[in-house]
Amino acid sequence: MTLTPLGDAALLVTCAAQPGAEASAAVHALAAALTAAALPGVHALVPAYTTLLVHFDPRTTDVARLSALVNSANSRRPGHSPGDPPAALRAKPAAAAARRWHIAVVYDGEDLAWVAAQLGCATADVVARHSAVEYAVACLGFAPGFAYLSGLPANLHLPRRATPRARIPAGSLILGGQQTAVMPLAMPSGWHILGRTDVRLFAVDRAAPSLLLPGDRVRFVPTDAADLAGAPPRCEVLP
Amino acid sequence: MTHLRVEHAGPATTVQDAGRLAWQHVGVSPAGFADPLLASLANALVGNPPEVAVLEWALHGDTLRVVGGPVRVAVAAWADVRVDGHPAPTFRSLRLHDGQVLTVGPLQQGRHGVLAVAGGILTPLVLGSRAVHARTGVGGRVLQSGDCLPVSADPARDTPDRRLPPAHLPTPANTLRVLPAPQLPLFQPNALPLLLAQPWRVLAGDRMGLRLAGPPLALLPGVEPVSEGVVTGALQVPPSGQPIALGPDRQTMGGYAKLAVVVSADLRHLAQLRDGDAVRFVAADLTMAHAARSQAHAELEAALAAIHFAHDVLPFESGRLLRLLS
Numbered sequence: 001m002t003l004t005p006l007g008d009a010a011l012l013v014t015c016a017a018q019p020g021a022e023a024s025a026a027v028h029a030l031a032a033a034l035t036a037a038a039l040p041g042v043h044a045l046v047p048a049y050t051t052l053l054v055h056f057d058p059r060t061t062d063v064a065r066l067s068a069l070v071n072s073a074n075s076r077r078p079g080h081s082p083g084d085p086p087a088a089l090r091a092k093p094a095a096a097a098a099r100r101w102h103i104a105v106v107y108d109g110e111d112l113a114w115v116a117a118q119l120g121c122a123t124a125d126v127v128a129r130h131s132a133v134e135y136a137v138a139c140l141g142f143a144p145g146f147a148y149l150s151g152l153p154a155n156l157h158l159p160r161r162a163t164p165r166a167r168i169p170a171g172s173l174i175l176g177g178q179q180t181a182v183m184p185l186a187m188p189s190g191w192h193i194l195g196r197t198d199v200r201l202f203a204v205d206r207a208a209p210s211l212l213l214p215g216d217r218v219r220f221v222p223t224d225a226a227d228l229a230g231a232p233p234r235c236e237v238l239p
Numbered sequence: 240m241t242h243l244r245v246e247h248a249g250p251a252t253t254v255q256d257a258g259r260l261a262w263q264h265v266g267v268s269p270a271g272f273a274d275p276l277l278a279s280l281a282n283a284l285v286g287n288p289p290e291v292a293v294l295e296w297a298l299h300g301d302t303l304r305v306v307g308g309p310v311r312v313a314v315a316a317w318a319d320v321r322v323d324g325h326p327a328p329t330f331r332s333l334r335l336h337d338g339q340v341l342t343v344g345p346l347q348q349g350r351h352g353v354l355a356v357a358g359g360i361l362t363p364l365v366l367g368s369r370a371v372h373a374r375t376g377v378g379g380r381v382l383q384s385g386d387c388l389p390v391s392a393d394p395a396r397d398t399p400d401r402r403l404p405p406a407h408l409p410t411p412a413n414t415l416r417v418l419p420a421p422q423l424p425l426f427q428p429n430a431l432p433l434l435l436a437q438p439w440r441v442l443a444g445d446r447m448g449l450r451l452a453g454p455p456l457a458l459l460p461g462v463e464p465v466s467e468g469v470v471t472g473a474l475q476v477p478p479s480g481q482p483i484a485l486g487p488d489r490q491t492m493g494g495y496a497k498l499a500v501v502v503s504a505d506l507r508h509l510a511q512l513r514d515g516d517a518v519r520f521v522a523a524d525l526t527m528a529h530a531a532r533s534q535a536h537a538e539l540e541a542a543l544a545a546i547h548f549a550h551d552v553l554p555f556e557s558g559r560l561l562r563l564l565s
Contacts, residue, residue: 004421007500008528010470012421019465031264044263046468048492053468055260058503058532063525140266141466141492143375148466185375202265204365204377210265 001030001074005063011054013070019049024138024150027052028215030074037073039066047214048139099216100134102234103182104223105173107131109193115175118158127222129153130194135180137216145184145202147212152180164190171196173220184210199233241307241392243356245382246340251297251445252382253371254360257290259378262366263491267377269471270370271487273297273351273446273510276409276539277315281355283543284313284332286398291359292369294388296352297445298513300343301382303354308337310390311397316352319344322555331402331549332357339555349411349511350444357398358391372488374447400549407542412508413438413516416523416531417499420473425464425496430456431522434474434482434498438517442481446488449512455480458496466494472501472509474520484509504531 006012015030016023027047034045034054041060046053056066107127116123135149142148152175160176165188168174172183176191183189184201197220201211211233212218223231245252255278258271272278272295279289294301300318313332314320320327321342327333335341346352362369362379371379382388419431439451456476458464468491469475474482475495484501485493486509501509502523512518523531 005418005525006421006468006497007418007470007472007503008525008532009503010468012467014421043260044269046263046491048467049465051465051467053470055263055468055470058529059536062529139466139492140264142266142490144262144265144267144377146266187375209262209267209366214264 001071003067003070006053008063009056009058011056011063011066011070013052013054014050015052016050019138021136021150023050024136024215031214033073033076034070037069039069039073041066046139048141098238099213100236100238101212101216101218102221102236103197103199103218104228104231104233105131105195105197105220106225106228107173107195107222108225109173109195111192112194115158115192115194119155126156126194129156130175130180131220131222135218137212137214137218139214140210140212143183143185143187143202145210145212147181147201147216147218149180149218152178156180158192160190161192164188168193169196171198171201173197196228198228198231240389241305241310242387242389243303243310244306245301245384245386245388246304247302248382248384248386249296249299249301249343251373252301253295253373253446254292254362254379254382254388255295255370256292256368258370258487259366259368259372263468266491267366268372268375268488268490270372270378270446271368273487274349274353274507276507276535277351277353278355279539280330280403280409280542281313281315281353283546284315284330284401284403285311285355285357287355287357287359291355292362293356294354294360294382296343296346296354297350299345300352300354302340302342304340305335305337306387307392308335308339309397310335310392311357312341313355314343314352315355316343316346317348318346318352322553325554327553327555328402330408332398332400333553334397334400334556350513351510356390361389361391374488401546402549403542404545404547407545409507411511412505413512414519414521415505415508416502416527417474417520418502418523418525418528420497420499422464422496423498425458425462426476426498427457427459430476430498434520435522438519439482441512441514441516441518443514444486444512446486448486448489449484449509451482451484451518453481456482456498462496464494464496466492469493469497470500472503472506473497474499474501486510502528502531504528504535
C-alpha cells in the first residue's frame with residue numbers, strides 16, 4: 001500500500017499494482033475500514049480499480065496526519081493482522097456484507113444484431129453469454145449510479161462505437177471494450193446497446209440513491225418485455 | 240412566496256453552494272462554487288454564512304425581477320449592474336422591493352460572478368446540497384427565462400446596507416501554483432518542465448474543465464493509465480497531449496493521466512480564466528500549498544472584517560430617500 005498526495009486536499013492510496021478481483025477486494029476492504037473509522041476532515045472516499053482516493057478538508061487535517069491514520073486503520077483491519085480487531089471494528093464490520101442483485105432485462109437493444117454479427121454468432125448466443133455470468137461492481141463513476149462491472153466474458157469484448165451517441169435512454173444495458181453497465185441517466189455513450197431494464201439505478205429521492213455499491217455482485221435475468229414493467233430488483237445478501 | 244423571476248437568463252447561470260462532496264463514491268460530481276471567495280464575500284455582504292446557496296453566472300448575468308419581497312442582495316462580479324435601469328454598485332448589499340428589476344450585463348473580468356440573497360436561494364436540497372450539476376441534472380439545470388427562484392423574505396434577517404472597501408476586492412491572477420501528481424512517473428521526463436516553461440492558452444471551458452493549448456505533453460510509450468479518483472484542479476492529459484484543468488463539475492473518476500494539480504488556494508483563479516487567457520504554472524510543494532491556503536484565509540478574514548455600513552443613498556431607492564428626508 002502506498003500513499004501519495006494528489007494536490008493538497010486529497011490522498012491517493014494505491015492498494016495494488018494491477019486491476020483484478022484481489023485489487024478490488026483490497027480497495028473495498030480499506031474503504032470499509034476508513035468509513036468505519038470516520039476520520040476527522042475526510043469528506044469523501046472514492047474507490048477505483050487499484051486505488052482509493054481520500055478527499056479531505058485541508059482546513060481540518062493534512063497529508064501527514066491523514067497518512068498516519070490511514071496506515072493505522074489499515075493495520076487494524078480484520079484479516080490484516082493477527083489478534084482480535086478492536087471493539088470499534090467488531091461492532092461495525094469493516095467489510096459490509098456482499099450483496100448480489102438480480103436485475104431483469106429485456107435483450108432487445110438496437111445494437112444486439114450488430115454485436116452478434118461482429119462476434120459471428122446468433123443474438124441468442126450474445127444473450128446467453130451475457131446473462132450466464134456474475135459481474136462484480138469494481139467502482140462507480142462517469143455518472144451518478146454508473147457501475148463499472150467487471151467479469152464480461154472475453155467472447156463479448158468489442159471496441160466501442162467510432163462515434164458516440166449524443167444520448168441513450170436511462171436503463172440501457174450497454175457493452176463497450178471489456179466492460180458492461182446499465183446507464184442510470186439519459187446521457188451520451190459510445191457503448192453498444194444490448195437491451196434495457198426499468199430498474200432505477202440512481203434516484204435522489206431514495207435513502208440509498210445508488211442501487212449498486214462498490215463490491216456488489218450483479219446478474220442479469222433475461223425477461224420478456226411484457227414482464228419487465230415493475231419487476232423490482234431482487235437482492236441476496238451473501239454469507 | 241417571495242421569489243426572483245428570471246426575466247432574461249444568461250447563458251449558463253446555476254444555483255451553487257459548497258457542493259455535494261460526500262457522494263463521489265457513487266459517481267456524483269461535487270459541483271459547488273466555482274469561485275468560493277466571491278461566494279463568501281457576497282454572502283457576508285447580505286449577512287449569510289459563507290456556504291449559503293447563491294446564483295453563479297458564467298460570462299454574462301441575468302435580468303431578475305423581485306416578486307414579493309423586499310429582498311436584500313449583493314453582486315460580487317465585475318459587470319454593469321442596474322436596478323430599474325439605474326446604475327447600481329457591486330460588492331455592496333442592496334435592498335430591492337417588489338417589482339424591482341436587477342440586470343447584470345456581460346462580465347468584464349473573469350469567467351464567473353455571484354449574486355447572493357439574504358437567507359439564500361431556497362431551491363430544494365438534493366443529497367444535502369442545492370448545487371446544480373447541469374450535465375447530469377442532479378440539483379437542477381441551467382437557469383431559463385421564466386424560472387422562479389424561491390428566496391427568503393423574513394424581515395428579521397434584514398441587515399443595513401453594507402459594502403466591501405475597494406482595497407479588499409479579490410484580485411485576479413494568471414500564475415497558478417501546482418503540485419506534481421502521483422502519475423508523474425508515467426510521463427516523459429520533459430513533461431513537467433514543459434508544463435512550467437511557458438504560458439498556456441485557455442481554448443475553451445465550462446464548469447467541468449478548461450482545455451489548454453501549448454506544446455504537446457506525452458506519456459511514456461506503452462503506458463495505459465488505470466482509471467482512478469480525480470480532484471478539482473487536476474491537470475489531466477488526454478492522448479492529444481493538450482491538458483485539461485478539471486473544474487467543480489468534473490467527474491469523480493478519470494482515465495487520463497494527471498501530470499500536476501493546482502493548489503487549493505489557487506482554484507478560484509483557475510475558475511476565473513476566460514477563453515483566450517494565458518495561464519502560467521509554477522511548481523510548489525505541500526508546505527507552499529499550506530502557506531498559500533493560510534494567506535488566502537487571512538485575506539478573506541481581513542476582507543470580512545473590513546465590510547462596513549454604507550450610508551450613501553442609491554438613485555433607485557426612492558422609498559429610502561423619502562424616509563431619510565422625512
